[in-house]
Structure formats: C-alpha cells, structure tokens
Amino acid sequence: MxxxxxxxxxxxxxxxxxxxxxxxxxxxxxxxxxxxxxxxxxxxxxxxxxxxxxxxxxxxxxxxxxxxxxxxxxxxxxxxxxxxxDPADRYHASIVFEKEFLNASVIRLRSSRPEGFVYQPGQFVNLLKPDLGLARSYSLASSCSDNFLEFHIRLIPDGRMSGWIADTVENGAFIFVSDAMGNCCYRKDYNDYPLLLAGTGTGLAPLYGILRDALGSGHRQHIQLLHGGLNSEGLYYQQQLRQLEQQHDCFDYKPCVLNGEAPAGGVQGAIDAQLQQSLKSGQNWRVFLCGDSDIVNTMRKVCLAHDIDQSEIHTDAFG
Ligand SMILES: Cc1cc2nc3c(=O)[nH]c(=O)nc-3n(C[C@H](O)[C@H](O)[C@H](O)COP(=O)(O)OP(=O)(O)OC[C@H]3O[C@@H](n4cnc5c(N)ncnc54)[C@H](O)[C@@H]3O)c2cc1C
The missing domain is CATH 3.10.20.30 (Beta-grasp domain)
Known part of the structure; x- marks a missing residue:
C-alpha cells in the first residue's frame, strides 16, 4: 500500500x-x-x-x-x-474592476486580462481562493477582442466560492485565474453550418463568448440561441442579445421559461422541448450545450436522437 x-x-x-x-x-x-x-x-x-x-x-x-x-x-x-x-506555476493574477448583479442570483465579474493569458471563447478557468486552497471552475463569457475577462457567477446558497465572490470580492481585489481549459469553442470550419446554442442560467456565459466569436469571425449561416430560465426573472442579457439580433440578420435569440409568461419573442416550456423544435427546423446543425450537467445531458440525448453526430455536439457541463 x-x-x-x-x-x-x-x-x-x-x-x-x-x-x-x-x-x-x-x-x-x-x-x-x-x-x-x-x-x-x-x-x-x-x-x-x-x-x-x-x-x-x-x-x-x-x-x-x-x-x-x-x-x-x-x-x-x-x-x-x-x-x-505553486500559484505562480498555475495561476495568473487578475484585478477585478467591475462587479454587478445581472439578476437576483447572477453576478457579472469583470477583471483585467493578465499579460500572456490566451484563451478561446467558451473555455473555462479555475478561480482560486488561495487562503482556503479552494478552486472552482467558471466559464469565460468574454471574447478575445475584449481586453478584460468576464464571468457570470450564480450565487449558490451556502456556496463557498460564489458566496465569497458575492460578499467579499470588490473592485480592486486580486483574483487568481488558471490557464484556460476545455474545447467547447467555435471553429472556423463551422462557417458554412448553422449553429444551435442552448443553455440554462449561467450556461449563457460560454454561449455568449461562442456567439460573439462566431459573429466576429463573419459566420454566414443561421445561429439560434436558446437561453432557459425557471421564469423570466431568471434570464439576463436580454437587451444585449436583442441588440445583436438587430445587428446580425443570421442570429436569432429565443428565451425559454419553464414557469410564467415568456418575454416577447420567447417560448414557455422546457428548453429540451424547444431544442427538439429547433433541430427539426433545419439540418446539419453544429450544437453547443452549456450549463447545469443534468440539463446538458438531457439536451445531448435529444440531439443524438435527432441523428446529430456526437463529434458535432460540444458541451460545457457545470458538473
Ligand atoms: C467546467 C465548469 C464550468 C463552470 N462554469 C460556471 C459558470 O460559468 N458560472 C457558474 O455560476 N458556475 C459554473 N460552474 C459551477 C462552479 O464551478 C461551482 O460549482 C459553483 O459556483 C458552486 O461553487 P461554490 O463553491 O459556490 O459552492 P460549494 O461550496 O461547492 O457548494 C455549496 C452547496 O451547493 C451545492 N451546489 C454546488 N453547485 C451547485 C449548483 N450548480 N447548483 C445547485 N447546487 C449546487 C453543493 O452540493 C453544496 O451543497 C462551472 C463548473 C464546471 C465544472
């Protein structure tokens, strides 16, 4: 032994x-x-x-x-x-310069982009709280053209990292960010295919990065984004997404709410039911599924049942 x-x-x-x-x-x-x-x-x-x-x-x-x-x-x-x-081997220091609640439970954190930090939108990093040796993964919502890093962090009741960020981290604080990981990213060779992006809650963080990467790369085909929430208060970034919709004919945004009335242009019902409808409305989809692991798994099964090849399904599951 x-x-x-x-x-x-x-x-x-x-x-x-x-x-x-x-x-x-x-x-x-x-x-x-x-x-x-x-x-x-x-x-x-x-x-x-x-x-x-x-x-x-x-x-x-x-x-x-x-x-x-x-x-x-x-x-x-x-x-x-x-x-x-050793933090110096693995982590980059980054300075928080903006912290804002996007709704009752989602915090947007923006921090400086450390020198030499390279990533692709849709990747995630680990944030370290050095005094406790606590590390948690968060997806990057920023795009490489931004000179800052952006995170969307859901405040979990009794959550150690999310609670620390909500209660203690302020503008000017240092956070420690690992190198970026993961491969749930837009690829240039997807330019000729329609993209279906779907996620609930802060699953929007990587999807927002992937969306802006695709639009910034001159994506030519249809892009549909499904963002799910328990109700309309659980959604966020509606204004930003509507604005992108107006600027780009190829992009459409569909909020989905499980309970209560959906916002204009949205649907009421489970996101996987809407995903089925969207899959049926086109062909050759390249799919990105992000957020809560159970919901990502359910949506992944829906895609496989619609004959989407697993190599064309990219996931960022918040396991
Ligand atoms: C690859 C990856 C990417 C991620 N990206 C993001 C992101 O962009 N935004 C984001 O908000 N989160 C993201 N997460 C989740 C994040 O890493 C943490 O798990 C989450 O913030 C909770 O950490 P905590 O320390 O606050 O809670 P903890 O102290 O770990 O947990 C406190 C309590 O809450 C429960 N709990 C933990 N997580 C959840 C949850 N998601 N839902 C319900 N209960 C929970 C625990 O079981 C525990 O009982 C990601 C996870 C992974 C693996």
Missing part, C-alpha cells in the same frame, strides 16, 4: 483508491471540482516520486514536466510526497 506524504503527515491509499479520495477521507481538505479529470481543480505537484502517466492526461506539458498531476485520477503505485500547486 503506497504511503503519501502531504504537509508533513503520512496517509495510506487503499488499493485502486484515487489519491484525492484517500487523503480527503483521512481528513485533508484538498480542493476538487468534477472529480473526473476535466476541471483540473484537484491538481497537485509530486515533490518526491513520479505520478502515474494516467494522472497527467490533459495537463499541459510545462506542468507535466514539473510533476503536476490530477489527484482525482491518481492511483498511486509508489510512495509519493505531494504538495498543493
């Missing part, structure tokens, strides 16, 4: 037990997000011993070279000493 040393204490890993689970079971508070190797919030550095190759999948080379690995994927086969990531 391999022994793992962390902050001077020793921990045992049971057979086939991921290192993250083993250490947190024994009382550590290692940060984590998806626990499935995609969000990279649980990244650690091996300061002694070599992490298994399977725990380095998806990590950029410069971090692999410094022995970083994902603790949720790490089934240790030898003794190791591990440490929390």
């Amino acid at each position: 391999p022994t793992i040393t962390f902050q001077g204490q020793q921990y045992e890993c049971a057979a086939d037990e991921p290192l993250l689970e083993a250490l947190n079971r024994q009382g550590t508070k290692l940060p984590y997000g998806c626990r499935a190797g995609s969000c990279q919030a649980c990244m650690l550095k091996a300061t002694r011993g070599t992490p298994p190759a399977a725990a380095q999948i998806g990590i950029e080379q410069k971090l692999k070279d410094r022995n970083y690995f994902l603790s949720c994927l790490c089934r240790a086969d030898t003794d190791m000493e591990v440490a929390l990531p």
Whole structure:
C-alpha cells in the first residue's frame, strides 16, 4: 500500500483508491471540482516520486514536466510526497474592476486580462481562493477582442466560492485565474453550418463568448440561441442579445421559461422541448450545450436522437 506524504503527515491509499479520495477521507481538505479529470481543480505537484502517466492526461506539458498531476485520477503505485500547486506555476493574477448583479442570483465579474493569458471563447478557468486552497471552475463569457475577462457567477446558497465572490470580492481585489481549459469553442470550419446554442442560467456565459466569436469571425449561416430560465426573472442579457439580433440578420435569440409568461419573442416550456423544435427546423446543425450537467445531458440525448453526430455536439457541463 503506497504511503503519501502531504504537509508533513503520512496517509495510506487503499488499493485502486484515487489519491484525492484517500487523503480527503483521512481528513485533508484538498480542493476538487468534477472529480473526473476535466476541471483540473484537484491538481497537485509530486515533490518526491513520479505520478502515474494516467494522472497527467490533459495537463499541459510545462506542468507535466514539473510533476503536476490530477489527484482525482491518481492511483498511486509508489510512495509519493505531494504538495498543493505553486500559484505562480498555475495561476495568473487578475484585478477585478467591475462587479454587478445581472439578476437576483447572477453576478457579472469583470477583471483585467493578465499579460500572456490566451484563451478561446467558451473555455473555462479555475478561480482560486488561495487562503482556503479552494478552486472552482467558471466559464469565460468574454471574447478575445475584449481586453478584460468576464464571468457570470450564480450565487449558490451556502456556496463557498460564489458566496465569497458575492460578499467579499470588490473592485480592486486580486483574483487568481488558471490557464484556460476545455474545447467547447467555435471553429472556423463551422462557417458554412448553422449553429444551435442552448443553455440554462449561467450556461449563457460560454454561449455568449461562442456567439460573439462566431459573429466576429463573419459566420454566414443561421445561429439560434436558446437561453432557459425557471421564469423570466431568471434570464439576463436580454437587451444585449436583442441588440445583436438587430445587428446580425443570421442570429436569432429565443428565451425559454419553464414557469410564467415568456418575454416577447420567447417560448414557455422546457428548453429540451424547444431544442427538439429547433433541430427539426433545419439540418446539419453544429450544437453547443452549456450549463447545469443534468440539463446538458438531457439536451445531448435529444440531439443524438435527432441523428446529430456526437463529434458535432460540444458541451460545457457545470458538473
Ligand atoms: C467546467 C465548469 C464550468 C463552470 N462554469 C460556471 C459558470 O460559468 N458560472 C457558474 O455560476 N458556475 C459554473 N460552474 C459551477 C462552479 O464551478 C461551482 O460549482 C459553483 O459556483 C458552486 O461553487 P461554490 O463553491 O459556490 O459552492 P460549494 O461550496 O461547492 O457548494 C455549496 C452547496 O451547493 C451545492 N451546489 C454546488 N453547485 C451547485 C449548483 N450548480 N447548483 C445547485 N447546487 C449546487 C453543493 O452540493 C453544496 O451543497 C462551472 C463548473 C464546471 C465544472
């Protein structure tokens, strides 16, 4: 049974037990997000011993070279000493200059774009709260032509990161942003295909980035955006999206509300029901689904049932 040393204490890993689970079971508070190797919030550095190759999948080379690995994927086969990531290796400092509630529970945070920070709209980053070692993933709503980063953060009751952002982070505060990850992004070769973008709540954040990227790249075919909310108060950015609709003939925006009256031009009902209608109205869709994981999974099944090839379905699921 391999022994793992962390902050001077020793921990045992049971057979086939991921290192993250083993250490947190024994009382550590290692940060984590998806626990499935995609969000990279649980990244650690091996300061002694070599992490298994399977725990380095998806990590950029410069971090692999410094022995970083994902603790949720790490089934240790030898003794190791591990440490929390050095913020200077993984995170860029960014200064908040705007914080605004877009509705009762969604905060828009805008912060400076760190020098050398490269991303594609639709990707996500991890935000770090260094004093607690807490990391959470948030999707980028900004587009590369913006000289700032934009996030849409839903305030979760008792949520540690979203609560900290709502209550404590103010203009002038530093936040720490990881490199961008994920591949739910517009591609130039999609120029000749219609795009269907669908998401609920803050799932609009990556969709807004993807939409502006497509429009800015001169997308020629139809783009439809479905944004779902429990009711019309749950929607946001209606004015911005209506404005884009007026500026671009190819774009149409359809808000969908589950309860109560839909805003003008919108529909009442579940977003997956509207997605079915939209899929039927055209062909060769390239699809982007973002937001709550269960809803993304439901919508993904709808797309597969309509014979959309899975390579043409891009998802950013807030797992
Ligand atoms: C790839 C990715 C991209 C993401 N992008 C965004 C984004 O752009 N905007 C955004 O607002 N969020 C996004 N999320 C979700 C975000 O990372 C956090 O999970 C969320 O903000 C809650 O963190 P917290 O620390 O505030 O809550 P925690 O302290 O982790 O949780 C507090 C309580 O709330 C529950 N909880 C956690 N998340 C949710 C939820 N989504 N709905 C209901 N209950 C919940 C927990 O089970 C717990 O009981 C994304 C997640 C992933 C994996």
